[in-house]
Amino acid sequence: MEGLYINSSSQNQSYGYNDTTFYYQNDNEHYEYLKNLHLIQYVVTCIIVALGLPLTLVAIYALYSMVRRDHVAPIYVINFLITDVLQFCCMIVQVAPNVDEKISDIFLLIYPSSLIVSINFMVCIALERYLVIAHPLWYRCRRSIKTSVVVCVLVWVLSAVCGVCFYFTDVTHTLFAALLLLLPFPLLIFFLVGTLKALSATISVPSDEKRRIVGILVLVLLIYTLLFLPSIIWFLKLYTDGLVDFRLIFLSLTFLRFSPLADLFLYVFMRKGFIDKLLASPYEK
Secondary structure, eight states, X not given: OHHHHHHHHHHHHHHHXXXXXXXXXXXXXXXXXXXXXXXXHHHHHHHHHHHHHHXXXXXXXXXXXXXXXXXXXXXXXXXXXXXXHHHHHHHHHHHSSSOOHHHHHHHHHHHHHHHHHHHHHHHHHHHHHHHHHHSHHHHHHHOOHHHHHHXXXXXXXXXXXXXXXXXXXXXXXXXXXXXXXXXXXXXXXXXXXXXXXXXXXXXXXXXXXHHHHHHHHHHHHHHHHHHHHHHHHHHHHHHHHOOOOHHHHHHHHHHHHHHHHHTHHHHHHHSOSHHHHHHHHHHHO
C-alpha cells in the first residue's frame, strides 16, 4: 500500500509538473505573440507619424491660403486636418520613451476626442459638398465664413464631450461607443446618394467641380468604412460576448492610426489640376 501511494504520488506530481510546464509554455508563446504585435504597431506608428505629420502641416498651410471670402469649403478641411495633427501628437507620446504618466494620460484622453472631432468634420465636409449639388441656391444664400466658424466651434465642443465619454467607456458601455461610430454611416451614404441623384438636374455647377465633389464624398465614405469598421466590430464583439480578441484590437488600433494619413487625400481632391484630369479621364473615354 505504501509503495502504491508513493508511485501514485510521484505520478500525480509528474502530471502536475507537465501541466505547469504546458501553461508556462503557453504563457510564453502568448507573451511573445503580444510582444511581436506591439513591435509591429510601434514601427507602423513611427512610419505614419514621420510621413503624415509634415505632409499634414504643409496641407494645412496650403489650404489656409485658399480661404477667401465666401470660400467656405477649406475651413472644414483645415479643422479636419488639425484633428489629424492632434492624433499625430498623441501617437508621438505613445511611442516616445520615458514619458511622464500624467502627460501620457492627458494624451490618452485627447486621442479619442480628436477621433470624434475628425469623424464629425467628415460629416460636415460631406454635408457641405452635398448642399453644393443638391441645393445650390439655398447654399449660396446661407453660406458664410461666420456660419462655418460657428459650426466648427460647436463640433469641437460637442465632440470633446463625446470623446471624454468615449474614454471612460468600459465593457458594459461599449454599445455606446459602437453606436457613436456607426451614427455617421447613414449620413455619409445619404449625402453620397443624394448628390448622385441631384447631379443630372444641376446645371449651375461645372462638370469638373461635380466630379471633384463626388470624388470627395466617395473618398470620405471609403476612409470611414475601411478604417473605422474594425473598431466598430471590436466594440460590438466586446459588447456581445465580453471576450478580448487581441488580433482584432491590434487591427482596429492600427487602422485608426492610418486614418490621419489617409485624410491627406482630401487635400488632393481640394486642389485643382492633376486630380481633375484623373477624374475626367473615364468620361473622356
